[in-house]
Amino acid sequence: MASHTINPPLDxxxxxxxxxxxxxxxxxxxxxxxxxxxxxxxxxxxxxxDLLRTTYRIERDSQPxxxxxxxxxxxxxxxxxxxxxxxxxxxxxxxxxxxYVPGEVHVVLHGPLLETLDxxxxxxxxxxxxxHYLLWTGWDEEVLIAHEILLGMLNDPRGDEVHLETYxxxxxxxxxxxxxxxxxxxxDLETAVRALIKMxxxxxxxxxxxYLRQAExxxxxxxxxxxxxxxxxxxxxxxxxxxxxxxxxxxxSTSHPASEVGNLTESAANSASFDTIATSDAVEKSIxxxxxxxxxxxxxxxxxQCYLTSVxxxxxxxxxxxxxxxxxxxxxxxxxxxxxxxxxxEPTDVKQLADAHHDIAAMISRGDETxxxxxxxxxxxxxxxxxxxxxxxxxxxxxxxDAWGIGESFSESAIKELKLRRKQYQQIWSDAESxxxxxxxENHLPR
Numbered sequence: 001m002a003s004h005t006i007n008p009p010l011d012x013x014x015x016x017x018x019x020x021x022x023x024x025x026x027x028x029x030x031x032x033x034x035x036x037x038x039x040x041x042x043x044x045x046x047x048x049x050d051l052l053r054t055t056y057r058i059e060r061d062s063q064p065x066x067x068x069x070x071x072x073x074x075x076x077x078x079x080x081x082x083x084x085x086x087x088x089x090x091x092x093x094x095x096x097x098x099x100y101v102p103g104e105v106h107v108v109l110h111g112p113l114l115e116t117l118d119x120x121x122x123x124x125x126x127x128x129x130x131x132h133y134l135l136w137t138g139w140d141e142e143v144l145i146a147h148e149i150l151l152g153m154l155n156d157p158r159g160d161e162v163h164l165e166t167y168x169x170x171x172x173x174x175x176x177x178x179x180x181x182x183x184x185x186x187x188d189l190e191t192a193v194r195a196l197i198k199m200x201x202x203x204x205x206x207x208x209x210x211y212l213r214q215a216e217x218x219x220x221x222x223x224x225x226x227x228x229x230x231x232x233x234x235x236x237x238x239x240x241x242x243x244x245x246x247x248x249x250x251x252x253s254t255s256h257p258a259s260e261v262g263n264l265t266e267s268a269a270n271s272a273s274f275d276t277i278a279t280s281d282a283v284e285k286s287i288x289x290x291x292x293x294x295x296x297x298x299x300x301x302x303x304x305q306c307y308l309t310s311v312x313x314x315x316x317x318x319x320x321x322x323x324x325x326x327x328x329x330x331x332x333x334x335x336x337x338x339x340x341x342x343x344x345x346e347p348t349d350v351k352q353l354a355d356a357h358h359d360i361a362a363m364i365s366r367g368d369e370t371x372x373x374x375x376x377x378x379x380x381x382x383x384x385x386x387x388x389x390x391x392x393x394x395x396x397x398x399x400x401x402d403a404w405g406i407g408e409s410f411s412e413s414a415i416k417e418l419k420l421r422r423k424q425y426q427q428i429w430s431d432a433e434s435x436x437x438x439x440x441x442e443n444h445l446p447r
Contacts, residue, residue, distance in 0.1 A: 007078045008077065008078045008134055008138045009076070009077060009078055009184055010134065010177065010180055010181060010184065012139060012143065012177070013173050013177055014284055015169065015173050015288065015292075015303060016135075016142075016143055016146075016170075016173065016177075018306075019146050019166065019170070019301075019302060019303050020142045020143070020146055022302050022303055023145075023146055023149055023302075026306070027149065030152070031145065031149065034145050034149050034152070035141075035145050040102050044101040044102060044104075047100065047101050048106075050099075051099055051106060051108070054088065054089060055086035056086060056087045056088075056089060057084065057086050058084075058085045058086060058087060066085060066114070066122075067083070067085070069119065069123055069126065070083055070085060070107070070126050071083065073123055073126045073127050073130055073185045074105065076127070076184060076185055077130055077131060077134050077181055077184065077185060078138075079105065079130060079133060079134060079137075081104055081133070081137075082103075082104050082105065083104075083105040083130075084104070084105070084106050084107075085107050085108075085109065086106065086107070086108045086109065087108075087109050087110075088108050088109065088110045088111075091110040091111060092111050093111050093202070094110065094111040094112070094113055094199050094202055095109075095199065096108065096109050096110060096113065096125055096128075096129050096199070097110070097129065098129045098130070098132040098133055100132070100133065100136060100144075102137070105130060107126065107129045107130070113125065116198055116202075116204055117198060120186045120188065121186070121191055121195035122195075123185045123186040123191075124182040124183070124186040124192045124194075124195035125182070125195050125199070126185060127178075127181045127182040127183070127184060127185020128178045128179060128181055128182040128185075129178070130181065130185070131178035131181025131182070132174065135174060146170070150163060150166055150167045150170060151167070153167075154167060162300055162302060162305055163302070165300060165301045166301040166302045166303075168237055168238075169291060169292065169301050171237070171238045171239075172234060172237075172238070172239070173291060175238075175239050175245065176240065176245070176248050176291065179192070179196070179245055179248065179249045180252055182195065182196070182249075183249060183252075183253060189208075189212075189249065189250065189253045190208035191208070192249060193206075193208040193211055193212060193246050193249070193250075194206045194208045196242060196245060196246060197211055197246070200242045211243075212246060214243065215243040215244070215246040215247040215250065216247060216250070218232065218243040218244075218247075219232045219243060219244055219247040219290065220232070232244060232290060233289070233290060233291075233292070233293035234290060240290070244290055247290070248287045248290060251283045251286060251287060252283055252287065255279045255280040255283040256280065294367050294368045294371075295308070295363065295366050295367035295368070295371055296367060296368045296370050297370040297371065297374060298368075298370055308363075308371075311359070311363045312378065313337075313338055313341075315378055315379075316334055316337055316338065316341065317341075318360070318400060319378075319382045319396065319397070319400065320334060320341075322396060322436065322440070324389070324439045324440050324442075325382075325389065325392075325393055325396065325439075327385075327388070327389065329385050329386040330382060330385045330386050330389075330393075332385075333381065333382065333385040334382075360375070360404050361403065361404045364404055364405060364406060365405065369409075372409050373409070373413070375401075375404065375406060376401065376406060376409055376410045376413045377413070379397040379401060379410060380397070380410075380413060380414060380417055383397050383414070384417075384418070391435055392435045392436055394414065394418070394428055395428055395429075395431070395432035395436050396432075397410070397414070398414075398428070398429055398432055399432060411425060
């Protein structure tokens with residue numbers, strides 16, 4: 001079915017691209033099935049019937065101004081599809097939602113929205129809801145297909161926490177995306193903020209400048225429990241906290257000045273300076289940290305799991321760099337992780353090796369204590385894989401751990417797991433170079 005989406009003025013968030021790439025690569029059969037077998041018409045009929053039963057349909061001739069506004073927002077967002085607006089029954093609280101039907105835009109208003117929002121704020125609200133339609137119909141409906149696959153995984157008895165966390169983050173990032181649509185629809189950051197906070201509080205008067213300052217303070221304030229300072233990480237399941245959404249929108253607007261006039265054109269993007277692109281990159285990373293938090297084994301989604309797998313391969317590759325360490329026992333253990341590992345891929349130059357070390361160190365620095373513990377455990381796995389070379393392998397692991405910034409935590413794990421006295425560990429550290437050199441000579445292989 002045609003998506004009725006033309007020239008979207010927004011890009012997908014990087015997280016959506018990573019998720020789609022993961023599913024297409026690792027769940028290609030599921031992707032093909034959901035892309036071709038979904039019974040969209042049956043689902044659409046059910047949505048239309050539910051709307052008729054639970055809402056009041058606002059006809060175009062009864063409120064032409066409302067529809068003029070909505071049509072203008074649709075055009076701004078690159079949507080060319082029939083649009084209908086409804087008022088929910090028995091829903092006193094301010095809210096709005098999009099009921100998805102392919103090729104049709106159905107927006108439901110809850111509570112006295114039309115009496116609470118001014119014209120600009122109404123554009124912002126409609127922009128947010130219509131952006132949900134844009135997200136699901138644009139880019140060949142890839143985000144919609146990914147959403148349906150995740151729901152299928154959650155309903156499968158084999159589904160686990162990584163699928164739930166991925167679904168949670170999809171909903172959170174969807175709100176961040178749609179807040180940007182709100183900004184583009186009304187063309188003004190403060191108007192978008194007023195609309196959002198009015199929806200959250202029910203207030204008829206909101207000082208946007210004041211709340212922007214409040215959001216910045218809240219997102220960067222002290223964490224009383226952890227006694228640290230840093231960016232706040234959302235605890236929401238379907239929506240980030242209001243102050244976080246406002247902060248994310250504010251950061252995004254500073255790196256997308258063209259959005260101030262509601263039209264981020266391709267030509268404007270092409271003419272953007274390198275500094276603007278770099279700033280945009282940094283902003284996206286900052287916003288992702290607000291949603292994802294540090295990389296953690298305790299709370300990980302599918303894109304992060306895929307990333308961790310690739311880094312794990314690189315960790316093992318670096319462990320296997322010395323030719324003498326690739327004994328039959330060690331290689332057998334390596335193939336338990338990656339069956340296609342046959343030998344180390346030797347770096348072509350010193351810079352390549354330095355870059356590989358930096359990638360692992362950067363991954364560890366972005367993670368919590370579970371990531372440092374995971375890498376330490378990987379190193380210890382290979383230290384104990386062949387007892388004939390254990391001291392030399394431990395020397396290699398010590399050097400790698402030190403290069404990756406986890407020397408102290410690795411030493412604690414190694415002393416405990418290998419039942420070493422601290423003095424023994426320190427002696428191996430002092431003799432590391434000679435132990436590695438001796439292992440090379442004894443095996444008549446290069447270091």
